[in-house]
Amino acid sequence: MTDTPYAAHERLVAPCRPRQAIWRVLLGLVIVTVTLFVGYSVVLRMLTATGSQELALSFITGDSQFGMLLLLGCFGFMTLGVVLAARQLQRRGLQSVTGDYRQMVRQFWQVVRLLFLLMLAVFLLPPYDFGAPLTPNLSLGSWLALLPLSLLAVLIQVSAEEILFRGYLQQSLAARFRSPLVWMLVPSILFAIGHYSPEQAGENALLIVGLTGLFGLLMADITARAGTLGPAIALHFANNVVALLIVGFPDMLSGLALYLTPFDMSDTGTLRLWLLVDLIMMVCAWLVARIAMRR
Structure with missing residues (x-):
């Protein structure tokens, strides 16, 4: 792998090689799932105990400011699950999963600043709406006041997903299977399935799953090129913001x-x-990330 575009990926994969058995990967996924479920259930039970069904429902649907912040924050339980799985099953810490912290932060900043310039350019260009006037949801003052917490909550959410899918799962599979078709495709499929929502999306559900799977493949590629999760977290962060x-x-x-x-x-x-527009933007963002990493 050292003479391929994915040579940097070996830094993330090497610590997994001594304990590369598939049962460890599967048990790790069980640990992550249980940790996330227990954490989510405890928070929901605490909200229900307040006697406010509206508060508990907003946590499930994310249709209120508090509910959405709490929902995104609960993705921290996913990161906790990965930490437990990596430590118990592979004898490695979180930095082994994310890549060197300093390099990860540096790559994150290199990518995210160019992505926000790209998004700013897109918002300044026509068309200026989504086919009809956008509906105001929050006042500008309330939105700005919440923005630091909102950005932190989104960062927790996207980091957790990248740590699990492009981190623990991709690295563990790459330690066992040499072919990128396995260690890139399998996490991307699982990532996409997690976004299957026929109740909300109706006939668009499978299209959204396909687009999400492609997004996962692009994140897998950029992670393997970078050697840290920084660029993938930056791409995911910009998208979800x-x-x-x-x-x-x-x-x-x-x-x-x-x-x-x-x-x-x-x-x-x-x-x-707009899914077609999203596809175009997704590929453009991936290309921008690759350019940023060469600077």
Whole structure:
């Protein structure tokens, strides 16, 4: 692997090689799932104990500011699960999963600043709406006041997903299987399945799964090239800042969005057009990340 574009990936994979048995990977996924489920259940039970069903429901749907912040924050339990699995099954710490912290932060900043310049350019160019006027969701003052917490919550959420899928799972599979078709594709498929939501997306559900799977493959590629999770976290962070904090959907995870789209996820006409736009932006962002890493 040392003479390939993915040579840097070996720094992440090597610590897994002494304990590369598949049962360790599967048991690790069980540990992560149980940790996330228990953490989520405890928080939900505490909210229910307050006697406010509305508060508990907002935590499930993410349609309030507090509920959405808490929901995103609970992804920290996913990171905790990975820490437990990596330590108990592979005898390694979190920095072994993420890559060197300093290099990860440096690569994150290199990528994220160019991505936000790209997004700013896109927002300044026509068209200036989503086919109809956007619906205000929060006042600008409230949104700005919440923004530091909102950004932190999104960072917790995207970091957790990258630590699990492009970190623990991708590295563990790469230690066992040489072919990128295995260690890139399997985590991406699992990542995509986790975004299958026919209740909200209707006939668009499979299209969203396919687009999410492609996003996972691009994150797998950029991680293998970088040797840390920094660029993948930056890409995921920029994507979710737009989707969760700037323009959200009215029927799903809308609590922190400044604006809402004039259509929901099940709109087969309008949404599919914007999924194409999203695909183009996704590839452009990936290319920008690759350029940023060469600087």
